[in-house]
Amino acid sequence: MSTDLPKAAGKPAPAGTSTLDLALHAVDYLVQQSRPASLAQIAEALSASKATIYRHLVTLQRHGFVRQEAETGRYEAGIKLMMLGEALRQRFDIVSAAREELMTLRDHTGQAVTVCAAIDDELIVLELIQGRTLIEFSTRPGTRLAFHASAHGKIWLAFGSQERTAAIANGPLEAWTPATIISTQALLAEVEAVRKRGWATAPNEVITGVNTLAAPVFDHRKILVGSIAIVGATQFIPPVPDPEQIREVVGSAERISRGLSWQG
Amino acid sequence: MSTDLPKAAGKPAPAGTSTLDLALHAVDYLVQQSRPASLAQIAEALSASKATIYRHLVTLQRHGFVRQEAETGRYEAGIKLMMLGEALRQRFDIVSAAREELMTLRDHTGQAVTVCAAIDDELIVLELIQGRTLIEFSTRPGTRLAFHASAHGKIWLAFGSQERTAAIANGPLEAWTPATIISTQALLAEVEAVRKRGWATAPNEVITGVNTLAAPVFDHRKILVGSIAIVGATQFIPPVPDPEQIREVVGSAERISRGLSWQG
DNA sequence: AATGACATTTCATTATATGAAATGAAATGC
DNA sequence: GCATTTCATTTCATATAATGAAATGTCATT
Numbered sequence: 001m002s003t004d005l006p007k008a009a010g011k012p013a014p015a016g017t018s019t020l021d022l023a024l025h026a027v028d029y030l031v032q033q034s035r036p037a038s039l040a041q042i043a044e045a046l047s048a049s050k051a052t053i054y055r056h057l058v059t060l061q062r063h064g065f066v067r068q069e070a071e072t073g074r075y076e077a078g079i080k081l082m083m084l085g086e087a088l089r090q091r092f093d094i095v096s097a098a099r100e101e102l103m104t105l106r107d108h109t110g111q112a113v114t115v116c117a118a119i120d121d122e123l124i125v126l127e128l129i130q131g132r133t134l135i136e137f138s139t140r141p142g143t144r145l146a147f148h149a150s151a152h153g154k155i156w157l158a159f160g161s162q163e164r165t166a167a168i169a170n171g172p173l174e175a176w177t178p179a180t181i182i183s184t185q186a187l188l189a190e191v192e193a194v195r196k197r198g199w200a201t202a203p204n205e206v207i208t209g210v211n212t213l214a215a216p217v218f219d220h221r222k223i224l225v226g227s228i229a230i231v232g233a234t235q236f237i238p239p240v241p242d243p244e245q246i247r248e249v250v251g252s253a254e255r256i257s258r259g260l261s262w263q264g
Numbered sequence: 265m266s267t268d269l270p271k272a273a274g275k276p277a278p279a280g281t282s283t284l285d286l287a288l289h290a291v292d293y294l295v296q297q298s299r300p301a302s303l304a305q306i307a308e309a310l311s312a313s314k315a316t317i318y319r320h321l322v323t324l325q326r327h328g329f330v331r332q333e334a335e336t337g338r339y340e341a342g343i344k345l346m347m348l349g350e351a352l353r354q355r356f357d358i359v360s361a362a363r364e365e366l367m368t369l370r371d372h373t374g375q376a377v378t379v380c381a382a383i384d385d386e387l388i389v390l391e392l393i394q395g396r397t398l399i400e401f402s403t404r405p406g407t408r409l410a411f412h413a414s415a416h417g418k419i420w421l422a423f424g425s426q427e428r429t430a431a432i433a434n435g436p437l438e439a440w441t442p443a444t445i446i447s448t449q450a451l452l453a454e455v456e457a458v459r460k461r462g463w464a465t466a467p468n469e470v471i472t473g474v475n476t477l478a479a480p481v482f483d484h485r486k487i488l489v490g491s492i493a494i495v496g497a498t499q500f501i502p503p504v505p506d507p508e509q510i511r512e513v514v515g516s517a518e519r520i521s522r523g524l525s526w527q528g
Numbered sequence: 529a530a531t532g533a534c535a536t537t538t539c540a541t542t543a544t545a546t547g548a549a550a551t552g553a554a555a556t557g558c
Numbered sequence: 559g560c561a562t563t564t565c566a567t568t569t570c571a572t573a574t575a576a577t578g579a580a581a582t583g584t585c586a587t588t
Contacts, residue, residue, distance in 0.1 A: 023284045024327040031348050049578045055281050063288040077352050079383050084295050085349025086406030090342050101400050102392050119343050130393050134367050142350030313547045
């Protein structure tokens with residue numbers, strides 16, 4: 001019974017480095033904690049010895065990923081993570097290409113404006129410009145959105161890769177609110193409708209009382225590279241938005257797309 | 265970006281983990297690159313073997329710190345860094361305590377509003393609310409500011425720890441523009457003036473043509489926990505700001521401080 | 529002074545990361 | 559269509575480098 005098929009069932013050798021794995025778990029742990037954690041606490045949470053964790057924290061600290069409270073000696077996540085996050089955000093062409101247009105969109109509609117991009121199986125907010133009323137939930141840059149339960153997500157399902165759309169539609173669809181679409185059929189129908197009309201909404205699907213109106217941004221190859229949206233209370237952005245609002249959002253998206261075409 | 269020097273004379277053993285050190289350097293490298301990098305390229309840049317780097321990248325990828333381009337197999341920084349950065353930002357009490365007040369401040373002044381906090385020897389932007397005119401440079405959350413060359417920085421020098429103020433004033437003072445204060449004496453005099461009047465400006469000191477007007481936010485123990493500011497072109501925020509602008513900014517800062525007192 | 533709660537260091541032990549070279553896979557050139 | 563180049567990936571023997579238990583240092587609090 002020679003079962004020497006390496007990748008048959010389980011994974012005996014994950015082919016990585018366990019030292020690094022432990023250290024990264026420590027970073028994750030520290031980010032999750034809202035208060036600085038003691039060395040013993042971290043060691044216990046990760047089932048490692050204090051000495052090991054200590055050495056890793058020293059190295060992480062040298063790199064700025066972790067910082068130590070001067071008074072208590074406790075450890076917490078380092079602000080370098082914020083700097084790295086911002087550096088990463090800047091890499092998306094759409095962020096710089098869209099700036100002025102997004103300000104105009106906000107001023108014309110009065111609503112908050114957001115920009116999203118999908119990377120692999122993650123949909124992430126890249127930009128938020130606050131409108132007249134304060135929108136805080138699920139809109140900060142760095143936030144992850146659900147493909148099936150957000151207007152941005154529907155844009156990506158409608159105009160992004162078909163593989164992703166199939167995978168998402170067939171996967172489990174979590175209900176964020178009672179209005180979230182959780183049936184595969186209903187989702188595919190909605191996505192088809194979005195593709196036809198060129199814009200998407202998600203009234204009450206992320207947070208009850210909040211609606212979003214999104215449109216796609218394409219690059220010079222007509223490949224989807226981002227989505228923009230206005231976000232606001234349902235009283236300002238109705239489930240069926242004003243034609244004027246739709247015109248503004250779709251028009252902005254088209255102008256940004258045109259701007260991206262020039263970069264060849 | 266300078267992480268460490270080998271400490272020529274003092275300590276022969278740096279007391280860390282070299283494996284982790286290498287992996288963190290890889291993350292730094294990938295964040296700095298604007299394009300995805302090949303395995304060989306990373307290995308060469310870090311003077312390590314491809315096998316080693318490969319294993320580290322696999323582990324980093326499992327944790328989301330790194331991602332691999334599907335087509336080319338090249339590696340780039342992962343969006344998890346953005347998510348961690350945002351999670352970290354949320355931890356600052358002042359961010360949630362100040363939200364509504366900042367919106368009001370923006371609407372009253374029409375200018376962009378920023379919030380900063382200092383951690384150890386870093387001054388970092390935590391929040392930006394765009395005004396009527398677009399302000400982009402040195403104002404994004406996650407950006408690091410110079411203590412001696414920003415209105416936020418002067419607030420921290422005036423109302424923060426005296427050790428830091430002494431260290432910064434005696435350290436090298438880089439000139440960002442011709443107007444940046446680079447003399448220790450001039451800086452200390454300016455800081456003293458800021459302490460007396462309760463607000464700070466930095467006209468043309470960060471970027472020529474841009475001015476910032478900042479004020480301190482204290483917690484219930486009267487300890488400085490943040491600074492808020494309006495940022496705009498010098499034509500909107502003159503080197504000597506309007507009394508009305510000063511009243512708005514200082515008033516907002518005081519109301520946020522009052523809000524923080526209730527959290528005991 | 530004595531205690532306790534913590535971060536830090538030491539040190540022997542071996543588990544584990546390592547690099548050279550082989551392999552596989554996919555473009556590119558002739 | 560075959561040879562060549564350029565990658566990422568895997569293998570494997572070896573020694574480096576990470577590890578945990580326990581000792582030490584440090585700073586409060588009693």
